[in-house]
Amino acid sequence: MTAPAPTPPPTTAPYLEELRWRGMLYQATEGAAALLAQPTGIYVGFDPTAPSLHVGNLIPIMGLVHAQRAGHRPVVLVGGGTGMIGDPGGRSSERPLLSVAEIDANVVGIRSQLERFLDFGGANPARIVNNADWLRELKLVDFLRDVGKHFSINVMLAKDSVASRLDGGITYTEFSYMLLQGYDFTELNRRHGVTVQLGGSDQWGNILAGTELLRRAHDVDAAAVTFPLLTTASGKKFGKSEGGAVWLDAERTSPYQFYQYWVNADDADVGKYLRLFTLMTASEISAAEITVADDPAARAAQRALAREVTTRVHGAAALAAAEQVTGFFFGGVEPSALNDDALEVLAKEAPFAAVSLADVGEVATEGGTPTGRLDVYRMLTASGLAASNGAAKKLLEQGAVSVNKRKLAASERYLDRASTTLRGGHIVLGKGKRDFALIRLGS
């Protein structure tokens, strides 16, 4: 669903120009350019519902990165006070308000990730603030008088975010969300001199609620700038891999998996991604796009993308490891040639399972002694490549399973242990063309 982008207003601010050529500018209020002509405070809100950000958060993050590079002061707002505004239609229960401790822990995690992108020191330092600091203090009557008084129900009902929900129903809580977000904006303005809010294009209405409130209640000029919603060329959800989100936290998504996510970007998307997620210049990106057209099989642009983003998020050492693992899985390296160091890296980066022989060995014995054979099904489930024996069976039948990079025939459910294990009891298990796991066999 590619919504037609409203033509962004002409700008004089370098920051907006940067966003524009990178394809990050969807729309901006008329006064945005004037406000951004001077250094100012710019904020983006994140939900601290998890202790880690994911790649879907990268666009707003990069929006702040560019802001800081342009001399503005980035402010990250975590919605500790608004965290519960979810879908009350869920069958089991309403989403509970996160506890203070959980939010604080999540904020710590998010902050450490943002430090890879933003400078929290220097002349125009980034800040991270929690709206719980003021929302928790808020008195309802005061809120209605000071904030609610400035909002017209008629206007609120006309906002897309509300109008689209009127059919399916919307609770008062969710309806009120834009007031809280507007109030956040006024607090950030008061506390940190923020005059511009960034957000996804779906946030336009909510952001305007804030600029309106600032103008009416405080006679302050403020602006909204939104990013386009990101879709992939093939219509898949951006930022999803193997059913799950791609996280910035190495514990949740290993640097290798993170790297792989970018390497697998569609040809049709890679130029867009380079503009959005790297600091490469326009001419560098143009050059990379030419390589896609000339020699797509080399995936040079995808590799450059993966290298840039992985380095920023995980650092140079992690990138080197990710590339090493990639080289093994997708290059011509013979599994038997692996040395201990390489196995160590594999164990760390690839999905790894340390299992006991009893976990994957064949249960049946012949004449009282174990047969010493390995059960492929159980290796697949133990390593997490298959969710169940049934799934493992189907994979094997479809010819999707490989061991030490050798594709197994459907009949090869049981393997000889001695000839299968590499040094140190390792086995490289593969599912499909690009999904691998390393097993280390205990006794």
Place this chain on the structure above:
RNA sequence: GGUGGGGUACUCAAGUGGCCAACGAGAGCAGACUGUAAAUCUGCCGGCGCAAGCCUUCGAAGGUUCGAAUCCUUCCCCCACCA
């Protein structure tokens, strides 16, 4: 509170006593082709099992029946209009 309409697997959505583990679509997984891409074609897509088959599932709990997602009762939740 009243009246009417609903709650089906990851999502949307058929099904209204046996042919239902439940049509179809999307998503997902795999195979072929390629380039770790897209598109296309093919297979899979609740769990266990080599298999025959067994087990669990259609908001929840009971009940009717040889047999229930389908009928009855109670309860919970959602929507529309009315109050």
